[in-house]
Amino acid sequence: MPTVSEQTKSTEAQSEPTSARSYSGVGVTPGRIVGVIRKMPSPVSEPTVGEQLSGAPEDAVAALRTASKAVHSELKNRADGAKGASKAVLEATALMAADPLLIKGGIKLINNSGLTPERAIWEAGASVAEMLHNLGGYMAERAADVLDVRARIVAELRGMPAPGIPLSDTPFILVGEDLAPADTATLDPSIVLALVTSSGGPQSHTAIIARALGLPAIVAAAGVETLTDGTEIYVDGAAGTITLNPGTTERTAAEAWATTSAILSVFDGEGRLKDGHLVPLLANVGGAKDAVKAAAANAQGVGLLRTEFCFLGRDTEPTIDEQVEAYRGVFDAFPGKKVVVRTLDAGADKPLPFLTDASEPNPALGVRGYRTDFTSPGVLERQLQAIALAAEGTEALVWVMAPMISTTDEAEHFAGMCAAAGLTIPGVMVEVPSAAIMSASILTHVEFVSLGTNDLTQYAMAADRQLGPLAELNTPWQPAVLQLIRLTAAGSETEGHHKPVGVCGEAAADPALAVVLVGIGVTTLSMTARSLSAVGAVLASVTLAEARDIAALALTAPTATEAKARVRAALPILAELGL
Amino acid sequence: MSERRVTIASRVGLHARPAGIFAEAVAELPLEVTIAMEDESADDAMDASSILSLMSLGAAHGDVVVLRAEGDGADEALDALVKILETDLDAE
Known part of the structure; x- marks a missing residue:
């Protein structure tokens, strides 16, 4: 805790009391x-409902106009100093701060209902945001900007620091x-x-x-x-x-x-243990720009290409041609190397208006990932076609995997869809505990599995990823999570064809956990490109036999804290490198 | 009352950056300018200096909108605004 x-x-700092x-x-x-x-600054609190004005309405209107202008010019100044996408966002937000529709709405509430300017702009902002929300798609996303502007104006009226x-x-x-x-x-x-x-x-x-x-x-x-x-x-x-x-x-x-x-900022491009045992280190990327950076950081391929970048922020499905172009940008950065494409993972924290149902009571357990194929068939099929088309004519070795697979049937069905699209190396993500337990059976239908440790941890521990009070539960150091990873690796051994078991969650980016994962039997690690050098340096300090011993220390620990403490004690290089 | 009909040239429609540029240009004028879709009545017209109103109008590439203004210099002002909408602002 x-x-x-x-x-x-302590006494070593003798003269300092x-x-x-x-x-x-x-x-x-x-x-x-x-x-x-x-x-x-703390988030701006809501002004009391019905908060009545004590002074003259004219003064309140003037105060609101002054605050709106102040927020407008502050955001405009920031926009002038910004670049690219953030500049555009700030410019639009600056305009909203002085927008007649918003400000006139507030003034009306001051004059007609006698509200304080804080409460008036709060309500005016809410109705504009609702209007945008009801328009759906791109407009609905702008609703958040209106609420941000509203909070800034209220902070300005109160003489408090702007949020952000x-x-x-x-x-x-x-x-x-x-x-x-x-x-x-x-x-x-x-x-x-x-x-x-x-x-x-x-x-x-x-x-x-x-x-x-x-x-x-x-x-x-x-x-x-x-x-x-x-x-x-x-x-x-x-x-x-x-x-x-x-x-x-x-x-x-x-x-x-x-x-x-x-020193730690350089990775030499070959992940290996002290005894020469090879552990390819790949990168997680979210688009062509990331892929180019990852290639420059010497990543040995892409272990997770998140394809959401093509889909997010849109209210309709991208065309096959648009997708082909986007994927090809990534493939071209890794000629002759492996690129594992994860099919669309929408739902839960990544909603998409044309695919997911925002009203689900429990989205993390809802129609997300591969499951959107049950409710919106066709999207996945077209995505697989686009991946196959993009793979043609590039030198990248394209593998494909589906997120949120729970059963052998689902894996078999996905493999069938890949084959129909002409994609030869299908795989699945292991994020749901049932898939970890059933990995031997699942691997009879697909060529590889990749562990998504973030979701696997959230589901194994029944603890929402975003909640601070559950942070102690939500760590892949939990021995129960490590046991599920062990079961997955054991499933591959049982299946018998040495099919790869990768990890592409945040756990792979932790150098201490990376040693444990390799000791458990994980064959490749994929992480944010920045972590490649640190993970590579620590892996190179142990032999496979040592990694297995260290993994056993973690697997048999009674608690996550104890698992981490044991492993860190067995890896003095972590302290030496300040990791 | 002066009136102009104009086809939206920006490929993304009157959203985001194009809407911002247009609203700023209207705000600098000493007149009130309204905007409506071609098939809407003048009573439903919205304040053209409001980026939020422009966004909620939802005018797409190729849609025809009607600009209206009254008073001295209304014609000149509207002609200048028409030029803005006839340009593909997103391409700049």
Whole structure:
């Protein structure tokens, strides 16, 4: 459990009587940093329903117009300094802040219902957002922008800091409750040194953003919300600890990290253990741009191509030609190498208006992934055709796998669809515990399996990936999750044809877990390209026999914490590298 | 009352960036300008300086919209706005 502890410095810091306060949470990305914090302002609270004006309505109207103009010019300034997609988003949001439809709606509520300007703009924003939402598709997505603008105007009226990532010219450590996907657009990794949140789990948006940007990060660190702007702290992203009043020890550690992280930034392009046993290290990519970067980072192929990039943000299915073009961009980055394409994984946290039902009471257990083929047949078939067409004329070795497979029947059916499309290497993801248990039978119909450890953990532990209070349950270090991975690998052995068992979840990016996975019998690891070098360096420090012994330590541990502690103790290289 | 009919040239329709450029141009004018789809009555016309109204209008590439304004300089203003809508703003 995250704890706040008050510890006095030990005798080694002889003359310093000051106490160093520390906090701990779940470390999600390694890195040791000393820096000052800037806090993410708390979300804007809703003004009380029916909140009545005490002064003159004219003054309230003037206050609303002033606030709207202030927010408009602040967003416009930010747009001027931004580039590409974020610039366009900020420009449109700036216009919304001064939009006559929104502001006139607010003024009407002040004049006719005597509401405070805060409450009036709150309600006006809600009705505009609802109108956009009802229009569906692209417009519905803009509803969130209107609500963001509304919150900014209310904050301005209250004289509070604007919600979102603080603006700063000097580097800082961002401290907040949790980040939203939209914050990625304004998070500048050259200014933000590290992320620390009081909420969120290892699979939360904060964690995903941190991994993608390669920023040291700690989530679920209860108590950090009480820290004030400008406080200097030391963050150890591997240990999950935050120390106030950093001293010489912490500064030295941060400097050492700066050196090792530079060494760790290179992967030589061949994953192998100390004894020469080969473990191909591949990259998870979400489009052609990612693929080019991954190829430059020497990834040995793509272990997970998320095809959602073609589909998200659209209200109709992309045509086969559009898909072919998008996939080919990825294939062309890996001539002669393996590219594993995951078919569309919509639903749950990735809804698509033309495919998924947003009203499901329990979307994580709903019609998602491969299951959308039950309710919207045709989409998957056309996607497989597009993948086959894109594969023609490229030199990439194209493998295809379906997400959210639960039964042998589903695997057999998917393999049949692949064969009909002319795709020769079908596989399935193992994310549902039933698929892990049935892997031997499933593998009689497909050529490989790939473990999606994020969802496998969420389903094995019955713990929502996004919930901070469940962060301790939601770790692939849980021995139950490791046992399911072992069952999957054992299933491949039983089947008898040495069919590959890969891991493409976040677990593969953790160098300590990577050793455990290889020891369990996993044959390839796929991860965000930034992690290739660290994972490669740690794997090269053990033999296959040692990896098996280390895996046994984790598999027999009674708890996740104990599993992690045992493995870290057996891998001194982790501490040496600051991982 | 001056009136102009114009076909939307932007391939994405009057959304996103094209809508922003157009709304900003209208906001700079000293007149009130309304916009409606070709088959809608003038009573249902919306404020053309509002990006939110433009987005909710949902005018797609090739749709015909009607711009209306009244007062001094209305004709000149509308002619300038017509030019904007006749340009593929998304291509710039």
